[in-house]
Amino acid sequence: MSTTTVFMIGLGCFFFGMLFQRTMEALQIIFSMKNRPLFVVENEILLFMFTVYSRLITSLETGYITMRSAGVSEETIKRIKNEDNHDLVTWRKEVMGKFVDSYPQVYKAYLNVNTWEDASEQLTLYKKFRREVNENSDRNN
Secondary structure (H helix, E strand, C coil): CCHHHHHHHHHHHHHHHHHHHHHHHHHHHHHCHHHCCCHHHHHHHHHHHHHHHHHHHHHHHHHHHHHHHCCCCHHHHHHHHHHHHHHHHHHHHHHHHHHHHHCCHHHHHHCCCCCHHHHHHHHHHHHHHHHHHHHHHHHHC
């Protein structure tokens, strides 16, 4: 065999190996439960909902501080806090209900969240998953 033929066979094997590796990575992503359909979109929406909730709580706390500095009685502030807490619980239930109801019917069997607590647990795992993906892509680059 000539040197050119050996070189072409080696080059072909190299590219085939790269193609095989990429194909196997793609299959792993497709069949992995971490990357099921809509996983990223679902969790980004949940993350957005939790961010809105966090900002809402911050806004309410700022209001309580303002009321105290304006001289509003602690009893009144406590009553308002209780009303706000009730409203927040209602808001969370409504938001999760609308999220679950609006989830595409085709993928509903894959939905693992029905309550705010379920969503919180899933987001914790999702944040860990995103860190792992970012670390792996940093290592590959």
